[in-house]
Amino acid sequence: MNGNNLLSVEDVVVDLPTPRGNLRAVDHVGLTVGAGRTLGIVGESGCGKTMLSRAVLQLLPKKAKLSGRVMFDGQDLLQLPPEKLRKLRGRSLAVVFQDPMTSLNPVLTIGTQLIETLQEHLELDDAAATRRSVELLAAVGIPAPEQRLAQYPHQLSGGMRQRVAIAIALSCEPKLLIADEPTTALDVTIQAQILDLLAREQRRRHMAMIIITHDLGVVAGRTDEVAVMYAGRVVERAPTPALFKKMRMPYTEALLAALPKLDAAPHTPLPAISGRPPDPTRPLKGCSFSPRCRYAVARCQNEKPALEATETKAHQFACFHPIEAHADANA
């Protein structure tokens, strides 16, 4: 695609051996993120969001098989020696997980963890690294940052821990931050604070960001582009305003419709999606959404729709029978 992409994921497949057989967690996914841009990846539990981000970070489970290409900042990550990869992660490619304890060490103080990260990647003496740590904690909204340096993760609330994890991720000024459900475990008021924080730092640092979430509400106001995943595949991808203006893939539309709306009267029945996603060890021959799709036709059971652009190049969807076609047919 175009040359100024910071990240480009090309035809990535992740297979995991399981007792039930091969599990295809990521199924031929292609995505791009430009420098300073924000991509939201949305999908339900098990659709492959985390495996995709782990494929980018080269942090897959040992038994996983990965194919395809991941180009980041001009380098092919699949070809990079482990030592270089480790340098890259934490320096120009950073990550924040859903559970901040995944990235924090419970037996080290906040200060030690920040200072170690800074000194590993940047040439800073103790005094400079300490000063920088205090600045970072202040930037992520932690009150009394000097005193926090001596505290351990368990002495902080969940929201504060996630702030610390973000401070560590931001510490070396990464070019891309991958945030995998950074707020799912947090309360709404804290969630809003953390999302605001990420947005502010992203703008200030001109950093690219991938926000992974199952919540369409989280991506709506905070991303440039959205990719919707279902059963390991990207099924729709568009600039955020275009996506919400006109959803083309029936799953995306159904997902939005199934959300309880604040402006609906109490006891309004929700347009639920019947059934559930297919067993990932028993992939379907046709469209993965076909057993649940109200627009499905015979072709949907026998053939997999590819992710394709139609009228506007930026809006892509994988469906034989996209939604507008219906509206037109009825008009």
Added chain:
Amino acid sequence: MMPQSAPSISSDALLEVDNLVVEYPVGSRIVHAVSGVSLQIARGETLGLVGESGCGKSTLGRAVLQLRRPTAGRVLFDGHDLTAMQGDVLRLMRRRVQLIFQDPIASLNPRRKIGDIVAEPLVIAGVKDPERRRQLVYEVLSAVGLDPTLVVGRLPHEFSGGQCQRICIARALILNPEFIVCDEPVSALDVSIRAQILNLLEEMKARFGLTLLFIAHDLAVVKAVSDRVAVMYLGRLCEVGPSEQLFARPAHPYTALLIEAIPMPDPDVRPAETVPVGEPPSPIAPPSGCRFRTRCPRADQRCSDEMPELRAVAPGQFVACHHPLI
């Protein structure tokens, strides 16, 4: 602790909670989990209960059912004081009330078959005839949208989260209860499954004439199913009112903050970057006066000196605040 009371819109209260206090001793200190909450739920009504993690929602729900004995206060169910009941009397009364948990998979015994799990309340209640039990299990499983012949012989791990929640709902319904505390019944479920379960709960409520206390932290979910909503913060009620009215015109600054913080699935609604930084203080040493004052943009001296009591601000709407928004 001063009482907080919110009269219900109807006088036909099935449940009446009166100045309930629940404290947990932790070492030499005390967690003030629920501090003087009063509320009523009318027969056939759904009362939603929202608030941030740790504010005491589950504690309140469990204390209502006497699964945790309250430190003080009364719980009247259909006119009977549950807090004064013991032993067999309480056990008999408990059949009329049930609890549905947040984590459906963890609340099912992994080694027992679904048929036995759903029949268990019948066994405890002394229904001796196995054929009668089987018949009731089949009926209730069908009611929650599962095929009894396909599920009774299987183990919980063979089911998804949404299916496990259906099984939990079936188990809660089998004794024909009048009142159910639903403690975050859909929080662990995916959006597409969540809508199925919410619809199912509404259907069951209508079909079996249930009264519900519906606990959740997601305001949109609560609004979808509740006639009235109660907002809780650090062990106290902030506001109670009819759902639509409360969302349209919140009177308590905390209710307004919660509504503002909801991520809206609409790119034209810019997220308000005005949500104040800060987190709830510890329930071990709650602030004096109004418990929300450490995060409240309207707080003044009076708020730290004087604890606000619930009082009416609009028909059916009650707020505990010295400087309400309406």
